[in-house]
Amino acid sequence: MSATIISDPMVVSAPETQATxxxxxxxxxxxxxxxxxxxxxxxxxxxxxxxAYIERVRERYHGKxxxxxxxxxxxxxxxxxxxxxxTEEAMAKHMNFCKxxxxxxxxxxxxxxxxxxxxxxxxRSLDSPxxxxxxxxxxxxxxxxxxxxxxxxxxxxxPTLSG
Numbered sequence: 286m287s288a289t290i291i292s293d294p295m296v297v298s299a300p301e302t303q304a305t306x307x308x309x310x311x312x313x314x315x316x317x318x319x320x321x322x323x324x325x326x327x328x329x330x331x332x333x334x335x336x337a338y339i340e341r342v343r344e345r346y347h348g349k350x351x352x353x354x355x356x357x358x359x360x361x362x363x364x365x366x367x368x369x370x371x372t373e374e375a376m377a378k379h380m381n382f383c384k385x386x387x388x389x390x391x392x393x394x395x396x397x398x399x400x401x402x403x404x405x406x407x408x409r410s411l412d413s414p415x416x417x418x419x420x421x422x423x424x425x426x427x428x429x430x431x432x433x434x435x436x437x438x439x440x441x442x443x444p445t446l447s448g
Contacts, residue, residue: 318335319335319336320333320334320335321333321334321335321336321339323339323342323350323352324350325350325351325352325355326346326349326350326351326380327349327351327352327355327358327376327379327380327383328352328354328355328383328387329383329387330352330354330355332352332353342356345372346359346372346376347372347373347376349376351376355379355383358379359372359375359376359379360375362375362378362379363375
């Protein structure tokens with residue numbers, strides 16, 4: 286005697302339900318992994334990001350896509366300013382800075398430009414007051430206090446070259 290099994294199209298077996306759920310999960314993961322190129326509205330840098338991340342950044346910056354470097358510069362602009370400014374004001378200041386920088390064109394010799402920039406940073410750090418240069422964990426000399434003797438090297442850490 287042979288038995289014929291007729292399946293009801295409305296009844297779904299457990300393995301079919303699991304396969305459908307797995308396919309849905311895979312589709313969602315693929316959508317999350319998908320990347321798009323986004324060009325920064327400030328500096329023009331292009332980054333690959335997920336569509337969800339691009340949307341969050343645009344919501345935060347009033348419809349503009351801002352790269353991570355410019356976002357940090359905008360935050361720094363807000364902190365540096367003496368009066369309280371909005372994100373939009375800080376973004377406008379930074380965008381103006383970027384436009385001026387880009388319009389100035391590349392330096393004639395990038396190596397010399399880098400050396401000049403490093404020289405300027407060194408001069409600024411040497412010209413700034415000692416208290417501003419020190420980190421919170423490093424001691425600074427206060428009025429009436431003397432610092433402990435600095436460690437001095439008694440001899441070279443390199444062996445003497447004999448000829």
